[in-house]
Amino acid sequence: MTTALNHYLEIIRNNLRIDLAEEKNVISELETHIEDKLQELKECGLSEEEAEKTCLGLLGSAKTIARQIYEAHSQGSWEQAFLAAMPHLLFAALFALNWWHHIGWLSIILVMVIGASIYGWWHGKPAWVFPWLGYLLVPVAAFGLVLLYLPKEWSLLTIPFYFLFALWWLFCIVAQTAKRDWLFSSLMLLPAPIIIGWFLTLVPDAKITAQTMERVNHFAPWIALSFLILALTIAAFIRLRQRWLRIALLIISGLLTLTTVVYYVGGKLDVQTFAGLILVMWGLFLIPPLLERWLRKSRRIYKRHVFSSSHY
């Protein structure tokens, strides 16, 4: 196949963002279709170049085909929507039913998060697994909190290593997710600013005291509500087909939830704070696509390198 046709298929591949096994099927299918069409056109007397040009013209825009196939595959079932919303629902229940201080319930949820993440990861990374994966970052954050309780010298010694490990862990998860679709990275990271916002409100000096417990009790219904909104957002995300609608939903819902948290806790919302929140959400939605672009570019350079070394 010529460079122009390969480039055409590459554009489709880059814009499909569907399950890897399905992606392989789609590309192979289009490849065989192009082969058949080229043969037919050449048999009609067209030159290689003319046949290629006509074939691409008949197929139409590569991005449109990719978008339409994405929309055919993107919508999840109601069961998948429920499964994706479940981690947020569990956390909402934890606070609404005042179970958050029971170590037994916390352990059960932790086991469920780890179990669902591992199961989904090894079973084709379906869309529902990404919200669960996001909660894998919670034990890492909790571990960092524990380090603050060590003797001062030990804290100073371990915290830099912890930060490096936490960043590496975050990078690995986001990079792996962005390989499939950067939008899933944003979906996974969506609760992060909201959880951090609540954490800074409840534990301003990073030390858990009796006062902290009182504050959690006071804010518990609102924390539950913010997780419930997240759950509804995720369920709607899974059911939507169009990509632009999914992006708009995550941005609007994330920003509204975060704004409500800040407004409820602070009692006011000035322009500067709101601008800051927009920046936080902007970062959340900007980092994954940039990372995806960087990963794709590195992959292309690697492929070119392998191709040129095999020819010389």
Next chain:
Amino acid sequence: MVQKRELIKGNSDSLLLCLLAQQAMYGYQIIKELEKRSQGYFQFKEGTLYPALHRLEKAGLIIGKWQMLANGRPRRYYHLTAKGHAKLSTERVQWQDFINAVNLILQPAEI
């Protein structure tokens, strides 16, 4: 021309189900067969065929399976599922009612 395109777009799913009910086919074959059977009236735009096939497959109406041709080339053949057969039966009845109603308007019985 635009009207004809819209007509194909609106009925592409029924046309594809109808073709696949008779025989399993792959994408390129579907385009050729549709053109041949309709004597050139239906010319499916190649880029719109695959999204339509994937949409039907996702809905469980058809299923794609890779098979080897006699010349050793692999092709993805689409088969109609039981759900697809049921859907087609319903659509056939609806189409027949529609055609009858249109005929009654276009060719009114002489009084």
